[in-house]
Amino acid sequence: MYPARRFAFVCILCGTIILGISPVWLPPPAACRVNESRNASGAVGLAGAEVHRQARRDRLAAITGEVFSGSEIRENLRTLCDEIGGRLSGTRNGRQARNLTERLFNRYGLEQVHQELFAMFGWERGPFRCEIVTPHHVAMHAVSLGNTPSTPPGGIEAAVVDVGHGNPAEFDDLGHEVRGKFALAVSGAMPGGRWMHRSEVLAVAAEHAAAGLLYQTRQPGHLPMTGMCWKNEVSPIPGVGISREDGEWIRRQLERGENVRVRLEMSNLTGEVESANVVAEIPGRSNEYVLVGAHLDAWDLGQGALDNGTGTMIVLEAARVLVQIGATPEATIRFVLFMGEESGLCGSRAYAAAHADELPACRAMINCDMTGMPLGIRIMGHEAANGFFEELLADMHGFELTVGISNRAGIYGDHQPFLLAGVPIITPRSRLEDDAWMYYHTSADTFDKVTFKQLNLAAAFVAALALELASTPERILEHLDGNGVRALIEKNNLGEALSFWGDWPHEE
Ligand SMILES: [Zn+2]
Numbered sequence: 001m002y003p004a005r006r007f008a009f010v011c012i013l014c015g016t017i018i019l020g021i022s023p024v025w026l027p028p029p030a031a032c033r034v035n036e037s038r039n040a041s042g043a044v045g046l047a048g049a050e051v052h053r054q055a056r057r058d059r060l061a062a063i064t065g066e067v068f069s070g071s072e073i074r075e076n077l078r079t080l081c082d083e084i085g086g087r088l089s090g091t092r093n094g095r096q097a098r099n100l101t102e103r104l105f106n107r108y109g110l111e112q113v114h115q116e117l118f119a120m121f122g123w124e125r126g127p128f129r130c131e132i133v134t135p136h137h138v139a140m141h142a143v144s145l146g147n148t149p150s151t152p153p154g155g156i157e158a159a160v161v162d163v164g165h166g167n168p169a170e171f172d173d174l175g176h177e178v179r180g181k182f183a184l185a186v187s188g189a190m191p192g193g194r195w196m197h198r199s200e201v202l203a204v205a206a207e208h209a210a211a212g213l214l215y216q217t218r219q220p221g222h223l224p225m226t227g228m229c230w231k232n233e234v235s236p237i238p239g240v241g242i243s244r245e246d247g248e249w250i251r252r253q254l255e256r257g258e259n260v261r262v263r264l265e266m267s268n269l270t271g272e273v274e275s276a277n278v279v280a281e282i283p284g285r286s287n288e289y290v291l292v293g294a295h296l297d298a299w300d301l302g303q304g305a306l307d308n309g310t311g312t313m314i315v316l317e318a319a320r321v322l323v324q325i326g327a328t329p330e331a332t333i334r335f336v337l338f339m340g341e342e343s344g345l346c347g348s349r350a351y352a353a354a355h356a357d358e359l360p361a362c363r364a365m366i367n368c369d370m371t372g373m374p375l376g377i378r379i380m381g382h383e384a385a386n387g388f389f390e391e392l393l394a395d396m397h398g399f400e401l402t403v404g405i406s407n408r409a410g411i412y413g414d415h416q417p418f419l420l421a422g423v424p425i426i427t428p429r430s431r432l433e434d435d436a437w438m439y440y441h442t443s444a445d446t447f448d449k450v451t452f453k454q455l456n457l458a459a460a461f462v463a464a465l466a467l468e469l470a471s472t473p474e475r476i477l478e479h480l481d482g483n484g485v486r487a488l489i490e491k492n493n494l495g496e497a498l499s500f501w502g503d504w505p506h507e508e
Pocket of ligand 1: 295307308341369370
């Protein structure tokens, strides 16, 4: 929260005595170089609030100018996608991605650049074959889901039963029908029901003694979708992602009363692996910090260009630009590229646990995951601080942030462990190309799907947001205590989904 305040102080950086009553405190300049040029152009005579507002505009001008004249996003994403590609944690590609981004942080002149190791449950895709054997032989467009086990030698064969969206009520209606069969579920929420993660659907299928889960994507294009399907261990039954078209074909056969049987054979590698988060800083004057994060790991089928090459590039470019403009913020700006997100937020959980003592010093965590054209911001809770951000967004009107501020909270991202610890969370509200979700977690998530103008705008936006939050003498957003977190989770109906993962009720 930021109180309206009367102020009379000497602005250290401008050397100006400022007197006034301001409904909104505007931060002092952060970048000395930018600030000096402003003094030379005559801003000293302006009223205090105006001086600060002009200093903010100068910072924004420096950031946007640097991004649009020196962006390295395209070349960095090309390297990450074409020379490394998919990068699951614990794999060689994952390690290469960590080393690449560590080198870039060092080259950009960041400080405290290092990798923080952690252990996690790892999974790697092996040979896979999935086919319909009756009523006709059809090779399926299908992939194994993350953390799914190997089948016994020779594979398994079973009939298929349609379980709708795979909600518990739908399974209950089918009773013993599911036992020993492949449960065919399509992604999405049944009317009036909550959207369930594929791991939750698999859990219900396993409770009903299904032979396995065939999880159908809603997106067209014969693009089966992968994704994590169990947490921290091998799932109790096999899980397979299948294309929308194959799922619809099976459904049409079942509606005609045909007995559809599927044969599945797969072999996957599992076990504990070592991974690491990549960390870098722009040091501030206080012990507080703003954390700018994104997950670096990506599914192995494609190149992880959208998920999450976009967020990774935004974090790297924001770091580069803020060093380039000579930003000297009050609070440290810490950049963290998390591994293990796709495997169950392993990197961010490990980071939040290892840094529990200093989480109270975190002014805000800004998370970028599949971020595109910036349209506004989501501040999870903290409605009382919206005024500060409304004014900030008004100063950034050239970005055309048409959807403004939302205070809804969400989960399933690296912000989650921080949210549950009470750290203020901000994510950009943004838009990727209309077809981006078609490629999500598929083999088609590749470099050519990215629109660089969107990413450059997002990098400038996130850099500016981080710098403004790090430049105020005091924090704008207060941490939530246990009651505050509980109220936020309840208000946003997130308790049931969190409970499934053992993350709720929250231990304080
Ligand atoms: Zn992601």
